[in-house]
Each structure stands twice: as structure tokens, then as C-alpha cells.
Amino acid sequence: MNWQEFIENRNRFFWLLHIGGWIGFALVHYLGSLLHDLRDLFTWVVILSAYAGALFSIPLRYIYQKAWNLSPLKIAIVIIVSSYCAGLLWQVVKNITYWEIYKHGWRPDFWLYYAQSAVWSFYIMLSWSGLYFGIKYYQMLQQEKQKVLKANNMANQAQLKMLRYQLNPHFLFNTLNAISTLILIDENKTANGMVTKLSDFLRYSLDMDPMKKVTLSQEIKAVNLYLEIEKVRFEERLKITFEVQNNCQNALVPSMLFQPLVENAIKYAIAVKENGGTIAIKVSRFANDLQLEIADDGPGTEIINGNLHRENGVGLVNTKDRLSALYDNNYSIVVSDNIPTGVKINIRIPFQLEHDE
Known part of the structure; x- marks a missing residue:
């Protein structure tokens, strides 16, 4: 012991x-x-x-x-x-x-x-009693403090799980709707390919513990699984580029961080353009921070108080809530216009490796 x-x-x-x-x-x-x-x-x-x-x-x-x-x-x-x-x-x-x-x-x-001299002995015993009650009350306060910390931690975990699991139904609804559309237009082979890729993505998603962070390489793998599904729909209209510094591959990021942001970019930047477009993901390290950037070359939209005017789903809001729950105030997320066109989202989180957790 x-x-x-x-x-x-x-x-x-x-x-x-x-x-x-x-x-x-x-x-x-x-x-x-x-x-x-x-x-x-x-x-x-x-x-x-x-x-x-x-x-x-x-x-x-x-x-x-x-x-x-x-x-x-x-x-x-x-x-x-x-x-x-x-x-x-x-x-x-x-x-x-x-x-x-x-x-x-x-x-x-x-x-x-x-x-x-019994008064002196009484004083010693009274001091012993005072120490006994003082230590007992201190232990009670520490126990209550631990209970509060545990309750806050459980509440935080519950919030993270709720936010994390919001993504799957949202994404699943959109994908199943696309598969249904493919079937209606007799694109059965394409629909079957999308079902297979959807199965792989959901298996990967369910295997990921929503309470734990994953390495950047794992997160990129998840994004690629998602993009394989979307490429069935958009084919050559959807292009994506990655620019990741070598020293960032093992950095820890929240699981499924990119997926809702990429989904928003596809919905509002790629789908609305006849020729499609490009989504660029960049990751770099600056001092003790990990910087992530997701940019599209779509038509763009009005940005009000750091929020997208087009945002009416769970994507950006969900991401902000998850980052707040995971990093408290030690993070930033900035939405801005991409040059020459489109929207750019910059995220800054602490640079962490697995052994830092």
C-alpha cells in the first residue's frame, strides 16, 4: 500500500x-x-x-x-x-x-x-479534541470537494458525449438522404458503394471514445473516410488538399473535429457550385499551440460576430461547445473570409502529445 x-x-x-x-x-x-x-x-x-x-x-x-x-x-x-x-x-x-x-x-x-494540576491535563485533552474535530472537518471538506469535482467532471463528460453524439445522427441523416436520392434515380451501384463506405465510417466513429482525444493522423483518417462517402456523390467536383507539418502528426485533437466543419463546407461551398470546389486543411505548430485551418473556395457568406450567417445546424456551434468543454478558455476559433472567395475557419488549441495527457 x-x-x-x-x-x-x-x-x-x-x-x-x-x-x-x-x-x-x-x-x-x-x-x-x-x-x-x-x-x-x-x-x-x-x-x-x-x-x-x-x-x-x-x-x-x-x-x-x-x-x-x-x-x-x-x-x-x-x-x-x-x-x-x-x-x-x-x-x-x-x-x-x-x-x-x-x-x-x-x-x-x-x-x-x-x-x-488536572487543569493542565484537561487543556491537553481539550487540545487533542480540537485537533480531532479539526482534522475530521478538514477531511469532510476535502471529501465534499472531491464529490463536487467528480460531479463537475461527470457533468462535463455527459456534455461532451451529448455534443459528440449529436454528429452521427446529423451526418447519418444527410448521407441516408443522399443514398435514397441515388436509389430513386436508379444509381444503385453508386448507392451500394456509398452504403459500404458509410458502414466503414460509422464503425470507425463508434470505435472512437468520444471522451478521448485522438492523434491528428487518426483524425485525418476519419476525415478521409467521410470524404470517400461524399466523393461518391460529387465525384470530381470535390477536391481536398492537406498541408500538415511533420511534427504535428502525433498531436492530439478532439475526435471528429474536422468532420462537421468539412460537412458544412461541402454543403455551402461545394454543392452550390456547378464545378464544385476545393477544401483545404492546414495544420501547423506555433510555440505551444496547434493551429488548424479549414478553408473553402465557395461563394462565401456574411460573417456576423464571428459566426456564419448560413450556420443553422450543429456544425460550428457544436465544435465551439466541444472545444470549450475540453479546453476551458485555452482555445480560440476564428471565422473569416477566405481570399479570394470562400470561408476560412482557424482553430487554436494547446499542442499536446499522448504522454502529456
Whole structure:
């Protein structure tokens, strides 16, 4: 068992602090005896005193566990009464031990002397109680903090899954609609080829964990699978170019990042032009950032506050939401006019490799 697991085990952690605390108490008193030039025999008095204090403070733990759910006032009363009783008994044992060992069996004439200096012992037990409750409340706060972090993480994962799984129905609807059109115009061979490629793409998509990032090379493979489907529809009208720096192939990106953006470009830039067009994907690294660019040479559209006027689906909005969930504020996405025509989308995310995750 490693140290972290040992600390997280509350029972073991209690005994570690309990024993360590009383050893420290004994050590401080021993050093104090050296300052007063007491005999070596006093060392046994110190050891037995610490041992008795450790024994009398153990029942306090179980008393406080029973009183844990009481009101604050009742808990305070329990702490004071329990600490005083434990301190009083401890002081009696300390006095008897001191008289027996250091005073060679001397006994006082009046019984109240057995409780002599009980206030000091009560103070020690009260301090022990304060540390016990302080540590318990700290552990509770840490536990609640972990619960909140876990809940936020689960909510974040749920959001990512929801955003990620929005893509497949959207894409599937468009593709099935295209296959239906091909069948209606008796392009059965072409439709069959599209079904086969669609099957490959969906298998790849379902194999990808939506909660994990993938390497850029894997993401390009996914885009190519998607484009193979679209090329069945557009044939030579659809052209695509990749320009990827060699040091970016293993960089991590959100899975299916390019697909909705490429789909938008095909829908609004390629499909509307008789001769089709070109979609250019560029990836480069700049310092600690990965820069991605998706550009088309279509007719373009009005850009309002960084959003496409034509955008009415889940593509760009979904991408922004996923980037926000994955990178918080450490990302940017900029939509601008492509020169001479078309739309360009630039994305900046942290440059990460697999071992950085």
C-alpha cells in the first residue's frame, strides 16, 4: 500500500496521528526535563505519562463519533465534559506514577492532591479534541470537494458525449438522404458503394471514445473516410488538399473535429457550385499551440460576430461547445473570409502529445 492510500484510510490515518502525537508529546517533555536537570529516572515518568495519555484519549474518539450528529452546542458540551473527565483520570495516573517512581512510593495525606494540576491535563485533552474535530472537518471538506469535482467532471463528460453524439445522427441523416436520392434515380451501384463506405465510417466513429482525444493522423483518417462517402456523390467536383507539418502528426485533437466543419463546407461551398470546389486543411505548430485551418473556395457568406450567417445546424456551434468543454478558455476559433472567395475557419488549441495527457 502506498503512502497516498495509507493517508486516505481514515482508521490508519487516525492511529498514525494519534501515536505520532503522543510520541511528540513525550519527546517535548523529555527535552523539558533536560533543561531542569532532572534525574534519568524521570524519563520513565515521561514515557508512562505519555502512554497513559494515549490510552485515556482513545475513548474520546468513539464518544465523539457517537456525538457527531448532535447540535453544535451539545457537541461543545460533550467535548468539554469528556475532555475534563479524561484529563482528570489521566492526571491522577500521572501523579501516582510520579510519586511511585520518582518519589519512591510517597502518598499525599489529602485525596484532592491526586487531582493536582488536572487543569493542565484537561487543556491537553481539550487540545487533542480540537485537533480531532479539526482534522475530521478538514477531511469532510476535502471529501465534499472531491464529490463536487467528480460531479463537475461527470457533468462535463455527459456534455461532451451529448455534443459528440449529436454528429452521427446529423451526418447519418444527410448521407441516408443522399443514398435514397441515388436509389430513386436508379444509381444503385453508386448507392451500394456509398452504403459500404458509410458502414466503414460509422464503425470507425463508434470505435472512437468520444471522451478521448485522438492523434491528428487518426483524425485525418476519419476525415478521409467521410470524404470517400461524399466523393461518391460529387465525384470530381470535390477536391481536398492537406498541408500538415511533420511534427504535428502525433498531436492530439478532439475526435471528429474536422468532420462537421468539412460537412458544412461541402454543403455551402461545394454543392452550390456547378464545378464544385476545393477544401483545404492546414495544420501547423506555433510555440505551444496547434493551429488548424479549414478553408473553402465557395461563394462565401456574411460573417456576423464571428459566426456564419448560413450556420443553422450543429456544425460550428457544436465544435465551439466541444472545444470549450475540453479546453476551458485555452482555445480560440476564428471565422473569416477566405481570399479570394470562400470561408476560412482557424482553430487554436494547446499542442499536446499522448504522454502529456
